[in-house]
Amino acid sequence: MQKNDFSKTRSLDKYSIFISIIFFIIIAYATFFHHDYWTDGDYLIYSNLGENILSGNGNNVKILNAGLGGPVFYASINSLTGDAFLNAKLISLLAGTGIVVVSYFTIKNIFNAKIALLGQLFVVFTPRIGILSLQTLNEIIPIFLIFGSFFFITKKNINLKHIVIISILLGIAFTFRYQSGLILIAFVIFLLIRNKQIKKNLLFAGLLLIIFTLIIGPMLIYNFQTHGNLIDSNSSFEQMVKSKYKPSSENIEKIKQSLITQNEIEFPEKDELFLKNYFYNLFYHNPNKLFNFDTISNLSLIPTISFIGLIPIFAGLFYIQKITYNKLNVIVTSSVFFITLISILIFGNIQIHFFALIILPIISLIAVNFKKIQTNLIPVLLSPLIYLLFISIIPVSKPEHLFPMWIFIPILGSVFFIKVFPKIINSSIRRKQIHENKKLIILILIIIFTINLGHSYKSIENHLYNESFSSITVEFLELFNEQKPKTPAGIEWKIVGDILSSQPDIENSYVMTGKSVVPYYANSKWIYSGFYEGKETDSFDEFIHRTNWSKYELYFSDINSHPSNHYDKKSLVPDYLVYLPTKDKQTRDDTLHERLKILSDPTHPEIPKNFKFLYKSEPTGITVYKILH
Numbered sequence: 001m002q003k004n005d006f007s008k009t010r011s012l013d014k015y016s017i018f019i020s021i022i023f024f025i026i027i028a029y030a031t032f033f034h035h036d037y038w039t040d041g042d043y044l045i046y047s048n049l050g051e052n053i054l055s056g057n058g059n060n061v062k063i064l065n066a067g068l069g070g071p072v073f074y075a076s077i078n079s080l081t082g083d084a085f086l087n088a089k090l091i092s093l094l095a096g097t098g099i100v101v102v103s104y105f106t107i108k109n110i111f112n113a114k115i116a117l118l119g120q121l122f123v124v125f126t127p128r129i130g131i132l133s134l135q136t137l138n139e140i141i142p143i144f145l146i147f148g149s150f151f152f153i154t155k156k157n158i159n160l161k162h163i164v165i166i167s168i169l170l171g172i173a174f175t176f177r178y179q180s181g182l183i184l185i186a187f188v189i190f191l192l193i194r195n196k197q198i199k200k201n202l203l204f205a206g207l208l209l210i211i212f213t214l215i216i217g218p219m220l221i222y223n224f225q226t227h228g229n230l231i232d233s234n235s236s237f238e239q240m241v242k243s244k245y246k247p248s249s250e251n252i253e254k255i256k257q258s259l260i261t262q263n264e265i266e267f268p269e270k271d272e273l274f275l276k277n278y279f280y281n282l283f284y285h286n287p288n289k290l291f292n293f294d295t296i297s298n299l300s301l302i303p304t305i306s307f308i309g310l311i312p313i314f315a316g317l318f319y320i321q322k323i324t325y326n327k328l329n330v331i332v333t334s335s336v337f338f339i340t341l342i343s344i345l346i347f348g349n350i351q352i353h354f355f356a357l358i359i360l361p362i363i364s365l366i367a368v369n370f371k372k373i374q375t376n377l378i379p380v381l382l383s384p385l386i387y388l389l390f391i392s393i394i395p396v397s398k399p400e401h402l403f404p405m406w407i408f409i410p411i412l413g414s415v416f417f418i419k420v421f422p423k424i425i426n427s428s429i430r431r432k433q434i435h436e437n438k439k440l441i442i443l444i445l446i447i448i449f450t451i452n453l454g455h456s457y458k459s460i461e462n463h464l465y466n467e468s469f470s471s472i473t474v475e476f477l478e479l480f481n482e483q484k485p486k487t488p489a490g491i492e493w494k495i496v497g498d499i500l501s502s503q504p505d506i507e508n509s510y511v512m513t514g515k516s517v518v519p520y521y522a523n524s525k526w527i528y529s530g531f532y533e534g535k536e537t538d539s540f541d542e543f544i545h546r547t548n549w550s551k552y553e554l555y556f557s558d559i560n561s562h563p564s565n566h567y568d569k570k571s572l573v574p575d576y577l578v579y580l581p582t583k584d585k586q587t588r589d590d591t592l593h594e595r596l597k598i599l600s601d602p603t604h605p606e607i608p609k610n611f612k613f614l615y616k617s618e619p620t621g622i623t624v625y626k627i628l629h
Contacts, residue, residue, distance in 0.1 A: 040137065118413075125448075134463065154379060332364050421444075527573075611628075
C-alpha cells in the first residue's frame with residue numbers, strides 16, 4: 001500500500017470510529033431520556049427462566065426455540081446489579097454499537113476503506129438496527145457475536161487463531177439463539193471449498209466444529225440430563241402459530257399435544273402442508289422481510305420503498321462476479337428461468353413464488369461463475385443461501401431474525417454506489433462532467449440516508465410512545481406537524497405494577513396477566529394467561545382455577561409463569577388479576593373470550609363478589625382486581 005493510500009485509509013478509519021460514536025450517543029440519548037419503561041417483555045421472560053435454572057428449578061423450565069445461555073446470563077447480571085431494566089438497555093446499546101463498529105472492519109477485510117465506510121453508513125441508517133439497539137430482546141447479543149465471526153472469517157489469511165475465535169463466538173451465540181448454527185454450516189462449507197489445500201481445509205473445518213461443540217457442550221449435557229434431549233426446542237410451535245397454511249383444527253390439537261409429549265406426530269396433510277408453507281416462506285415471506293415486497297418492517301437498503309432495494313444488491317453482485325454476456329451465461333440463466341416459470345405455473349402461484357424467477361437464475365449464474373468470486377467474500381454470499389434454505393421451515397416473525405446473514409446487503413449496496421453506479425453514469429456523459437456526476441451520486445446517497453433516517457426516527461418514536469404506523473405519507477407529514485404530548489409506551493403497566501406492589505404480602509402472591517412486566521414492577525409471582533383459555537361458558541371461578549383449560553393451555557401458561565411450573569407440580573391460583581380487553585401481542589389465539597370481556601367493566605353485575613376492584617386505566621381499559629379466596 002502506498003503512503004498516500006495508507007494515509008487515506010487511516011483517515012477513513014477515524015471517520016468510522018466517529019460514526020460509531022455518533023450512533024452510540026444518539027441511541028444512548030433515546031435509551032436514557034425516552035425509554036423510561038419496559039416496552040416489551042422478552043428480556044424479562046428469559047431472565048425469569050434463568051432465575052429458575054440458577055435456583056435449582058431448571059427441570060421445570062421450558063425455553064421455546066432458544067438456548068439457556070441468554071436466560072442464565074441475564075439472571076446472573078440481574079442478581080449482581082439488581083436492575084434488570086438498566087441491564088437490558090445497556091446490553092442493547094453496547095451490542096448495537098458493536099455491530100456498527102464490526103461492520104466497518106469486516107467490509108474493509110474484503111474491499112477498501114471507502115466501500116467499508118459507505119457500508120457502515122448503510123448499517124447505521126438501517127431502521128431496524130436503531131430499533132434493535134433500543135429493544136430489550138434476546139436477539140442482539142447473538143447477532144453481535146455472529147457479526148464478530150464474519151470479521152474473522154473474511155480475513156484474507158485465516159489461521160488457527162481465527163478459527164478458534166470464530167468457534168467461540170458462534171458457540172456462545174448458539175447458547176442464546178440457535179440461528180448461529182446455520183452460519184456455522186455456511187462457514188464449514190466455505191472452509192472446505194475455499195481452495196485446493198484439502199488437508200488444511202479439513203483441519204480448519206474440523207477444528208471449527210470441535211471447538212464449537214465444546215462451547216455448547218455444557219448446554220447440551222444440561223438439556224440431556226434435565227429434559228432428556230440435547231436441544232430443548234420444537235419448531236412445531238412456530239409452524240403451528242405463524243404458518244400461512246395451517247392444519248385442520250383436529251391436527252392442530254395433535255401438534256399441541258406433541259409439544260407437551262415431545263413426540264413426532266403424523267397426519268395425512270403434514271408433508272403437503274410443510275412443502276406449501278416452506279416454499280411460501282422461502283420465496284415470499286422471508287425475502288419480504290429482506291427487500292420489502294409489502295411490509296414496512298424490513299431490512300432492505302431502502303426499506304421505505306418496495307422492491308427498489310433489490311437493484312443495488314444484484315447489480316453489486318454482478319459486478320464483483322465480473323459477469324459477462326456470453327453463451328454459457330445466457331443458456332444457464334434462461335434455462336433456469338423457464339424451468340422455474342413452468343414449475344410455478346404447474347405447482348405454485350406466480351403472485352407468491354415470483355421471487356423464485358429472480359433469485360434462482362441469479363444463483364445459477366453465481367454457480368457458473370463461482371471461480372471469479374473473491375475468496376474472502378464467499379462466506380458472506382454463502383451464508384444467506386444456507387440460512388434461508390434452513391430458516392424457511394418457519395416464517396420469521398421479525399426482520400431481526402434475518403440479521404445473522406444480513407451483512408451481504410450493506411456490502412453489495414456499497415459496492416454498487418462506489419463501483420457500479422459511477423460507471424453507469426460516466427458511460428452516458430462527456431468526461432468533463434465526471435466531477436458533477438460524483439456530486440450527483442453523493443446527492444442520491446444523501447436522499448437515501450435522509451429517507452432512512454426519517455424511517456428510523458418514526459420507527460423509534462412509535463416504539464417508545466406506543467404509536468402505530470398508518471402510511472408513509474402520513475408518517476412523513478407528521479415530522480413537520482406540531483408535536484403533541486405523547487404518552488410513553490409502558491407507563492400504564494408501570495402504574496399497575498406500582499399499585500400491586502403496595503398490596504400486603506405481594507412478593508408471595510400470584511398475579512394472572514399476559515404481561516411479564518406487571519409482576520416485575522409488582523415484585524410478585526406470575527401466572528401467564530392470554531384470556532383465551534378454557535371454555536367460553538366457564539364461570540370466572542373455573543377460569544382462574546384453570547379448571548377446563550386444555551393440556552396445551554396449561555402447558556403454555558406454566559412454562560411462561562414465574563416461577564416456572566413446566567410439569568404442573570403446583571396447582572396455580574391467582575391472588576390478583578390484570579385484564580387487558582384488547583388482544584395482547586403475546587396471546588397465542590385469535591380472540592379473547594367474550595365472557596371475560598365483562599372484566600373491563602368493574603360495575604358489571606356479573607363480576608363475582610370476591611373480585612375486589614383496585615384500578616382501571618381509562619386510556620387503555622386495563623383493569624385490576626384482587627381475588628378474595
